[in-house]
Amino acid sequence: MTLLAYASGVIFYLNGVINTYELKLDIEIINKKYIIEHMFLKRTRVPIAKIFIIRENSPEYIRLSSILNGGTILARKFQFYNVVITLNNTATRLYFSEFLDKVQGIDWNKRVRKINNYPTALFENVVPNLDQTCRVGAIGKYRQTVKPYIGDLNKSVVQMIEDDIIEMTTFVVAPQVQTVLVESNLYGSKAKDIEEYFNSFLANSDPRKQWAVHFMPVDSNRSLADIRASNDIKDVQLKFNVDSKDYDLLQQRIENKKPKKTLIENLLNVGKEIRESIEAPIVDLKFGKGRKRKLELDNAEIVNVISQLNIDENESVLSCTVNFKNSSGHYEKLDLKNVGIKSDFVLREDKGSHGWEFIGDKILEKYIETGRLGGIAQRRLKFHEENVDMPKLSSNVPEKYFVKMEVGEREEEGDSA
Numbered sequence: 158m159t160l161l162a163y164a165s166g167v168i169f170y171l172n173g174v175i176n177t178y179e180l181k182l183d184i185e186i187i188n189k190k191y192i193i194e195h196m197f198l199k200r201t202r203v204p205i206a207k208i209f210i211i212r213e214n215s216p217e218y219i220r221l222s223s224i225l226n227g228g229t230i231l232a233r234k235f236q237f238y239n240v241v242i243t244l245n246n247t248a249t250r251l252y253f254s255e256f257l258d259k260v261q262g263i264d265w266n267k268r269v270r271k272i273n274n275y276p277t278a279l280f281e282n283v284v285p286n287l288d289q290t291c292r293v294g295a296i297g298k299y300r301q302t303v304k305p306y307i308g309d310l311n312k313s314v315v316q317m318i319e320d321d322i323i324e325m326t327t328f329v330v331a332p333q334v335q336t337v338l339v340e341s342n343l344y345g346s347k348a349k350d351i352e353e354y355f356n357s358f359l360a361n362s363d364p365r366k367q368w369a370v371h372f373m374p375v376d377s378n379r380s381l382a383d384i385r386a387s388n389d390i391k392d393v394q395l396k397f398n399v400d401s402k403d404y405d406l407l408q409q410r411i412e413n414k415k416p417k418k419t420l421i422e423n424l425l426n427v428g429k430e431i432r433e434s435i436e437a438p439i440v441d442l443k444f445g446k447g448r449k450r451k452l453e454l455d456n457a458e459i460v461n462v463i464s465q466l467n468i469d470e471n472e473s474v475l476s477c478t479v480n481f482k483n484s485s486g487h488y489e490k491l492d493l494k495n496v497g498i499k500s501d502f503v504l505r506e507d508k509g510s511h512g513w514e515f516i517g518d519k520i521l522e523k524y525i526e527t528g529r530l531g532g533i534a535q536r537r538l539k540f541h542e543e544n545v546d547m548p549k550l551s552s553n554v555p556e557k558y559f560v561k562m563e564v565g566e567r568e569e570e571g572d573s574a
Contacts, residue, residue, distance in 0.1 A: 232507075234341040235327075235520050237375035237499040237531040238348055241335055241538070242548075245367055248538045249545050252332035254292045256370070256547065257282045260358055263552050270357045270558040272350045275299060279354070280325070283514065285521055292330040293517030296354065297323040298346045326351070327513040329521045334532035337372065338520050341500070343396075343475065348372045357558045360551035368548040375531040377499040379491060381463065389482040390459045392445025395424070395466075400438045401473035411465065424462070439475070468493050499531055 241248040242256060260268065261282045269278040276299040285293050300322040308315040326345035329338040339348050346354070352372040359368045384390065397404060408425045424442055445459075459479075468474050477493045503519040504511070524530075554560075 232502040232505040233516055233519070234500055234502050235329075235338045236341060236348065237501075238337050238339060238372040239335055239375060239531070239533045239536060240330070240337045241371050241373070241533070243369045243371060244541060244545055244548075245365075246369075248540045250335075250540055251545065251547055253335065253337065253370075254290075254330050254332040256355070256550075257292055257294060257330065259547065259550050260355065263358070263550065266562060267552045267554055269560045269562075270354055270554065271560045272298075272346065272354050272357075272558070276301075276560045277346055277350065277354050281514070285329075285518055287518060287521050288331075288525065290331075290333055291521060292332070293514060293521065294328050294330065295513040295517070296326045296328065296346045296351055298326070298344075298350075299323055300344070325513045327517045327520065329517050329524065331524070331529065331532075334529065334534070336375075336529075336531050336533065338524055339372075340516060340520065348374075357555060358550040359548060360553070366548075373536070374497060375499040375535075376497055379496050381460070381493060381496070383483065383491065384463070384479050384481055384493070385460055387456065387481040387483065390445070390456050391480040391482070391488060392443055393459055393463065393480070394441065394443040394476075394478045396475040396477075397440045397442075398438060398473050398475055399440050403471045404473035407466070407471055407473060445480070463493060501527065 240253045242251045242253065243249065257279070260279050265278070269276050271277070278297055280295045280297050282292055282294040285291055304318045304322055306315040306317055324342060324345035326342045327340040328351070331337070339351065349372070352370055355370045359370070361367050404425075408422075411422050411425060424444070427440075427442065463477060463479070466474050466477060468477050474494060478490055479493060480488060480490050483489045501523055503523050504516070
């Protein structure tokens with residue numbers, strides 16, 4: 158089963174994702190089933206990296222998930238966007254909250270739209286108690302294939318999920334400053350998908366009046382320059398969609414730079430080998446400066462790997478998180494995939510499993526506590542001088558967005574993230 162002897166850590170195929178972690182695991186193999194007892198990596202011993210296949214929702218899976226997550230749910234990240242409704246490419250001061258209310262009023266069967274080949278719908282749009290000028294909403298993206306199992310930790314019985322799986326993405330709208338805060342969900346709808354979803358309700362039958370909804374990222378004032386300026390890059394974690402065409406193109410481009418075999422080529426080959434061996438669509442690899450290494454990586458080499466990934470244009474790179482020492486001397490993690498978008502976090506070190514409305518309330522609370530940043534005024538946009546009425550929405554579903562309502566498994570063609 159050994160695929161790779163690489164750095165200090167153990168690689169696991171866990172829930173369709175390859176994860177690399179610095180842990181020492183005592184492994185006993187009984188009837189080809191991996192029983193895992195754990196302890197943290199000792200300074201004096203570095204294990205050879207191996208790959209182990211662990212069935213989802215098995216006792217080993219649940220125990221390992223708990224170990225890797227420290228027994229907690231990771232913090233929820235959200236990103237800042239300005240949202241404007243435009244008429245003939247000119248911004249209006251129409252409140253997006255009123256637009257949401259109109260969409261919410263459309264019958265469910267006509268509110269479900271196919272976005273990026275996945276059925277997608279606005280589920281709820283509520284007025285939060287914390288600020289009743291705002292809205293908290295949830296967009297659901299339906300997963301109808303590759304479903305996991307459910308069961309009881311105390312029993313060796315599992316049951317296949319028959320219903321559709323819904324990936325919920327929470328968002329908060331501050332209409333008076335035309336700002337929307339969108340939860341980051343790897344498998345849920347992205348901001349561009351949500352934007353397309355809302356635009357699907359605009360008929361635009363009159364060529365003299367063309368309406369559109371635009372989500373414009375709020376700049377974070379961070380860039381790769383912050384990484385280049387650091388004197389200590391601790392590690393880099395890359396998440397790839399190895400089934401994407403961009404992954405193959407990236408690998409071909411790197412391989413053409415012969416004869417020197419580079420670190421990035423080695424990393425991409427690992428992803429390719431995993432895809433061909435066990436068909437894992439999402440690969441998560443971590444590399445950096447370990448205590449004991451045959452290969453010492455310097456900052457220049459790490460930055461070179463990041464630069465060659467062409468992160469902004471390459472859809473196969475789902476994330477690129479760099480752990481580096483910033484200008485204040487503290488270690489900081491920065492995701493370069495969304496480095497230009499202002500973001501924040503809620504529910505750090507939280508052990509609970511919360512619904513979308515609770516998450517939305519926490520995002521709104523954090524937004525208010527930090528001074529309601531990211532308002533539309535910073536853009537100095539040109540607005541329509543005259544007041545305009547909210548456009549009429551069409552309940553007729555265009556063919557490209559039509560979803561056939563049917564029972565059972567449906568074909569999915571969209572990317573997994």
